[in-house]
Amino acid sequence: MGKLPTSSSSSLADLPLDELVAYGRELGLLIDPTAPRGELLRLIRARQELLVELDRDALLDVVKWARIPVRRSASKEQLAKQMATITKARFDGLSNRGLRALARLRGTQVGEGEPRTTLERRLRRQEGLWARVTRKRRRVIGSLVSKFVDASPAQGDYQFLPEENGGSSLKESIEEVGVMSGIAHKLRGAADQYLREKLDEIERRIDRKLDEIDSRLGEWRDQEIRNRLRIVKITLITAIVVAIVSLGYDYLKARSELPGQTGPPVAGAVDTEPPG
Numbered sequence: 001m002g003k004l005p006t007s008s009s010s011s012l013a014d015l016p017l018d019e020l021v022a023y024g025r026e027l028g029l030l031i032d033p034t035a036p037r038g039e040l041l042r043l044i045r046a047r048q049e050l051l052v053e054l055d056r057d058a059l060l061d062v063v064k065w066a067r068i069p070v071r072r073s074a075s076k077e078q079l080a081k082q083m084a085t086i087t088k089a090r091f092d093g094l095s096n097r098g099l100r101a102l103a104r105l106r107g108t109q110v111g112e113g114e115p116r117t118t119l120e121r122r123l124r125r126q127e128g129l130w131a132r133v134t135r136k137r138r139r140v141i142g143s144l145v146s147k148f149v150d151a152s153p154a155q156g157d158y159q160f161l162p163e164e165n166g167g168s169s170l171k172e173s174i175e176e177v178g179v180m181s182g183i184a185h186k187l188r189g190a191a192d193q194y195l196r197e198k199l200d201e202i203e204r205r206i207d208r209k210l211d212e213i214d215s216r217l218g219e220w221r222d223q224e225i226r227n228r229l230r231i232v233k234i235t236l237i238t239a240i241v242v243a244i245v246s247l248g249y250d251y252l253k254a255r256s257e258l259p260g261q262t263g264p265p266v267a268g269a270v271d272t273e274p275p276g
Helices: 017-026 037-053 056-066 076-083 096-105 116-126 129-146 170-177 179-256
Strands: none
Touching: 017 037, 037 076, 056 076, 056 096, 076 096, 096 116
């Protein structure tokens, strides 16, 4: 068994939701963007565990059958991303192990020792009615067009893409294609390598700057929240003090108006005291 791709699994939980959805779809998953984050993580990790189980040679069989240009040293994750773009539903020429690997990546149940025809039929049914109608329509149009256009030359054997650090030496390139073409080929390769390194360096600098900006924005946001909370606290304390003063004033006013105190004479009152 191989290892899970560290580049995708080490910081998987830290990815923003939109990048998590995009990454899952690149691996061939049918992702619902409204699904909870925990469910998305579960689906992606299950797909990574499936890639660990699958045979790498079986994945190479699929990309060779679909004639997708990849490097021989491509990782399982890179192969799975390429396989997610395959829409073919006719599996002639695909090995049995490749067919089983493709079926598992498409979420089709694969039984032990299941006949190939049954598995192919299940994959076609999984495609959906509308997709099958569209495919048949394109097949009819293609057959009509091919009657008026010369047949394309037969495809040769599948060739992997050259490795990044591979290739022939300058001497061999000059021997094969000549002096100017050989030097141009080598210079172009060196320039491409230089540009890749510079772009990687620029990307790392941008990432560091973005991290610094995010950290500073976080500090400013926390300071703003603290200031707002302090204002709210002062406002609440002021309101409580004003309420207490108002209640005290009302209490003192009520006590000053208690019965027993001399009030103003009542109009129409009769003086019952006899004259002296």
